[in-house]
Amino acid sequence: GQQVMQIPQYQHVQEGEDFTTYCNSSTTLSNIQWYKQRPGGHPVFLIQLVKSGEVKKQKRLTFQFGEAKKNSSLHITATQTTDVGTYFCAGHYGNKLVFGAGTILRVKS
Amino acid sequence: DTAVSQTPKYLVTQMGNDKSIKCEQNLGHDTMYWYKQDSKKFLKIMFSYNNKELIINETVPNRFSPKSPDKAHLNLHINSLELGDSAVYFCASSPRREVSYEQYFGPGTRLTVT
Numbered sequence: 001g002q003q004v005m006q007i008p009q010y011q012h013v014q015e016g017e018d019f020t021t022y023c024n025s026s027t028t029l030s031n032i033q034w035y036k037q038r039p040g041g042h043p044v045f046l047i048q049l050v051k052s053g054e055v056k057k058q059k060r061l062t063f064q065f066g067e068a069k070k071n072s073s074l075h076i077t078a079t080q081t082t083d084v085g086t087y088f089c090a091g092h093y094g095n096k097l098v099f100g101a102g103t104i105l106r107v108k109s
Numbered sequence: 110d111t112a113v114s115q116t117p118k119y120l121v122t123q124m125g126n127d128k129s130i131k132c133e134q135n136l137g138h139d140t141m142y143w144y145k146q147d148s149k150k151f152l153k154i155m156f157s158y159n160n161k162e163l164i165i166n167e168t169v170p171n172r173f174s175p176k177s178p179d180k181a182h183l184n185l186h187i188n189s190l191e192l193g194d195s196a197v198y199f200c201a202s203s204p205r206r207e208v209s210y211e212q213y214f215g216p217g218t219r220l221t222v223t
Contacts, residue, residue, distance in 0.1 A: 045211040092208040096165055099152040
């Protein structure tokens with residue numbers, strides 16, 4: 001079936017360090033979404049990328065969609081303790097959203 | 110105002126029992142989903158309904174039966190519960206069936222089968 005590979009599985013950073021998570025698909029995606037799930041919480045939509053090579057920013061978060069629309073990344077600059085949680089990418093395959101395995105971010109203060 | 114709500118939040122039951130989880134959304138969305146999140150946090154879609162019509166039915170044991178009485182409600186009934194059914198079940202909704210819309214998730218139901 002369709003798969004979205006996401007790495008790394010875990011990332012433990014010192015507060016103030018940067019963080020990046022990557023997603024890769026074997027097939028071209030029509031678009032990709034990113035979600036954040038706080039510990040004990042539910043996934044919350046962050047952003048959607050549609051265009052080839054698209055870059056979007058939300059404060060300290062930068063999202064990129066690859067030129068071939070097969071990969072995407074989320075970069076957080078100067079992490080804060082409020083950034084902890086699991087970050088999921090989700091690719092659209094046909095009529096459904098297929099989630100990556102998620103990257104768990106822990107921030108040491 | 111809760112956008113997507115689920116009941117119960119926690120469900121502990123024994124193997125072989127039958128249980129239901131309920132979901133309601135007050136966003137006026139057309140499409141609703143059930144996801145299963147296992148212990149490794151992997152999120153997998155199970156079912157999707159659009160205006161009460163089943164549009165996605167993933168490879169899920171037929172012990173799981175969704176039901177949508179109207180477009181604001183999507184329930185999940187599970188027969189003959191097994192240990193492997195233990196997980197967090199999330200309901201979600203989106204404005205339309207097209208996958209270009211963001212999904213709004215409920216708080217989740219943590220099911221523990223003993």
